[in-house]
Amino acid sequence: MLERIAASLLNDSLARAVGSGEIALSDHPEIVMERPKSEAHGDFATGICMTLARDARRPPRKLAELLIANIEDPEQILERAEVAGPGFINLTFRREAWFARLQEVRERGATFGQTNAGGNQRVLLEFVSANPTGPLHVGHGRGAVVGDVLGNVLAAAGFDVTREYYINDIGKQMRHLGASLYHRYRELLGIDEPYPPDCYQGDYILDIAKDFLARHGETLRDADYEGDEAAGKVFRDFIHRAIQDDIHDDLREFGIEFDNWFAESSLYDDELVYGLLDELERKGHIYTDEQTGARKFRTSGFGDDEDRVIIRDNGVPTYFASDVAYHANKFARGFDVLIDIWGADHHGYIPRMRAGLGALGHPQEAFEVLLIQFVNLVRDGVPVSMSTRKGTFVDLRKVREEVGKDAARLFFIMRRPDSQLDFDLELAKRASMDNPVYYVQYGHARICSILRKAEEAGYAVEDYHAEMCAALELPEELELTRKILAYPGLLESCALNREPHHIVFYLQDLVKTFHGYYTRHKHTAKIVSGDPSKRQARLLLVDCLRIVLRNALALLGVSAPERMYLNEAEEESAP
RNA sequence: GGGCGUGUAGCUCAGUUGGAUAGAGCGUCGGCCUCCGGAGCCGAAGGCCACAGGUUCGAAUCCUGUCACGCCUACCA
Numbered sequence: 001m002l003e004r005i006a007a008s009l010l011n012d013s014l015a016r017a018v019g020s021g022e023i024a025l026s027d028h029p030e031i032v033m034e035r036p037k038s039e040a041h042g043d044f045a046t047g048i049c050m051t052l053a054r055d056a057r058r059p060p061r062k063l064a065e066l067l068i069a070n071i072e073d074p075e076q077i078l079e080r081a082e083v084a085g086p087g088f089i090n091l092t093f094r095r096e097a098w099f100a101r102l103q104e105v106r107e108r109g110a111t112f113g114q115t116n117a118g119g120n121q122r123v124l125l126e127f128v129s130a131n132p133t134g135p136l137h138v139g140h141g142r143g144a145v146v147g148d149v150l151g152n153v154l155a156a157a158g159f160d161v162t163r164e165y166y167i168n169d170i171g172k173q174m175r176h177l178g179a180s181l182y183h184r185y186r187e188l189l190g191i192d193e194p195y196p197p198d199c200y201q202g203d204y205i206l207d208i209a210k211d212f213l214a215r216h217g218e219t220l221r222d223a224d225y226e227g228d229e230a231a232g233k234v235f236r237d238f239i240h241r242a243i244q245d246d247i248h249d250d251l252r253e254f255g256i257e258f259d260n261w262f263a264e265s266s267l268y269d270d271e272l273v274y275g276l277l278d279e280l281e282r283k284g285h286i287y288t289d290e291q292t293g294a295r296k297f298r299t300s301g302f303g304d305d306e307d308r309v310i311i312r313d314n315g316v317p318t319y320f321a322s323d324v325a326y327h328a329n330k331f332a333r334g335f336d337v338l339i340d341i342w343g344a345d346h347h348g349y350i351p352r353m354r355a356g357l358g359a360l361g362h363p364q365e366a367f368e369v370l371l372i373q374f375v376n377l378v379r380d381g382v383p384v385s386m387s388t389r390k391g392t393f394v395d396l397r398k399v400r401e402e403v404g405k406d407a408a409r410l411f412f413i414m415r416r417p418d419s420q421l422d423f424d425l426e427l428a429k430r431a432s433m434d435n436p437v438y439y440v441q442y443g444h445a446r447i448c449s450i451l452r453k454a455e456e457a458g459y460a461v462e463d464y465h466a467e468m469c470a471a472l473e474l475p476e477e478l479e480l481t482r483k484i485l486a487y488p489g490l491l492e493s494c495a496l497n498r499e500p501h502h503i504v505f506y507l508q509d510l511v512k513t514f515h516g517y518y519t520r521h522k523h524t525a526k527i528v529s530g531d532p533s534k535r536q537a538r539l540l541l542v543d544c545l546r547i548v549l550r551n552a553l554a555l556l557g558v559s560a561p562e563r564m565y566l567n568e569a570e571e572e573s574a575p
Numbered sequence: 576g577g578g579c580g581u582g583u584a585g586c587u588c589a590g591u592u593g594g595a596u597a598g599a600g601c602g603u604c605g606g607c608c609u610c611c612g613g614a615g616c617c618g619a620a621g622g623c624c625a626c627a628g629g630u631u632c633g634a635a636u637c638c639u640g641u642c643a644c645g646c647c648u649a650c651c652a
Contacts (some may be wrong), residue, residue: 020584034591034594035591037590037591037594037595037596037597037598038595040595041595045594045595046594047593047594047595047632047633047638050594050632050633051632053632054632060632084595085594085595086594086595086633087632088594088595095640097624111630131652133652146582162577168652170652171651173652174652181640199588230601289650291579292650294650295650296650304647305577308650309649309650310650311650312648312650313650316650318649318650318651319650319651319652320650324598342578344580344620344645344646344647345646345647346647347577347578347579347580347647348579348591348647348648349647350579351578371579371580373580373581373645373646374645374646380587383624391641415587415588415589416588416589418580418581419588420580420581420645422587422588424587426603427587430637435614436600438614439600439614441614442614442615443615444610445612445614446611446614447614448613449611449612450611451611451614453611453612453627454611457611464582490591493591497591498593501577501589502589502591505588505589505590508599508600509599512599512600515616516579516615516616516617518611518612519607519613519615519617519618520615520616520617522610522611522615522616523609523610526611527611529610529611544650563612564612564614565612565613
């Protein structure tokens, strides 16, 4: 907010200087302010004068002086406006301008941080979408958390978000899955025959087979899985349902819910795939590959490296056909932006998907893909094998149960999605500085503890009033206030850039500033001070801090405990 | 071979879209508890931003090339 005021002060000034002929420009740029790294450079700064120097035929510092001279600030909201270095303009607001905004934080409470930067654009966020052939592994977990948090961040920034999970429930893998259950079932019935190598190997198949046996007894003992379509369907439906339910529960326990579970099979039920193929035929985008007899989609005309097979030589549409039909359907449902979260190993599919959508006349830039790099599980610095002998991955559920939901979520979201993540299980469990979960949560608990203490003494948090500004005389108090008020802008940038990981860094920095403030002054400047105006001002400040911490943690899906104790003895002695 | 990604402190990683003296945590070393929660705080050391060119007022950031590592390169699902 103050950032916008700073920008408009200078934009107005520039317009005035151009209007009066003091500055001549061929192009009239919009001045955007940035937050300087160093406090010595004021609250907001711009290097616009260096950029304008050539066009205006004036030295940057001279331009800066002219701009500053033309600033109109009748309310005297500015403390300082100065030229620095090669021609930067540094603006510093009066302390009142900052502290008075704490009232806004207090009033907005849980909605503080929300903006309408997204303009209610409708976003379809598709994530996880793991094949329903087994339990989720840690790689899925990372994608799940990134997607979930990004969804929260987008929603907070004014996007209209729908979360969707795409289920690949047709094709050869479903046949293999049913066959896997069939063979494990027969094993349980004592039939001695080899387990086919192309069936799924994991132990979970056996567990499902036991449930199947309990449900159906021996009635399907001699069913012909390959030959009897109806019997085969019983096996396929059963195992598919079991695995899908498990994934659903796993995600829900991880705090992740979807608005929609979209089945690939529904694309066929609703004739969407054949509708797509007809449309592509009509538009002349499909031709027959003379060498193989397959039908190809001319994606190379829309940025893809080569054309892609869309109907196999046996007449069955490829997976790519489903995918294009599915994404075209997303647009048909009225979404403005499609964001997919994929494993990085699928990056090669981006050009063909984008080409496919482009061929249908959809804006290609409206389709975005976030790539999630692999997770390396580590235990005390030693790599944990991601795949066991049988080729299965480490289950997400096991990791979640070992380190806890909060730590797991924070670890998955704390790195840039497209860089590999080392996930140290021992580190995630440890209650130490390595583990930002504890650090941040502890900050929140500490603040709540202070507020409780104040409340017990009969002191409530009060609205902002002018005397508070004079009372907040410590440099950390202004620093904390500035950081609190930076939160909406941070969210906006996280949303627009699709980079939710910044929230974790923000939280760590904010909490660190608070811990420093608290520890340095605990003997000399208590928050619950004997001086009424200082006490009121500081209580308002830490209450705003509490609000921001709680709001940000909520976006991450990490709990914000009001009390944390080292051990049970301490807990019992606590009030 | 081609494509995508990564390369920043001993380790794990940020770096606000091209800004001022490149940051954080861990680890190492040295300090701080007459407690509103020490699960905390303060300080120090630690850098040729992989390498070489280029673009410009200005580059970790953009362009080109080289090197190293990872992934992809199906009528599979």
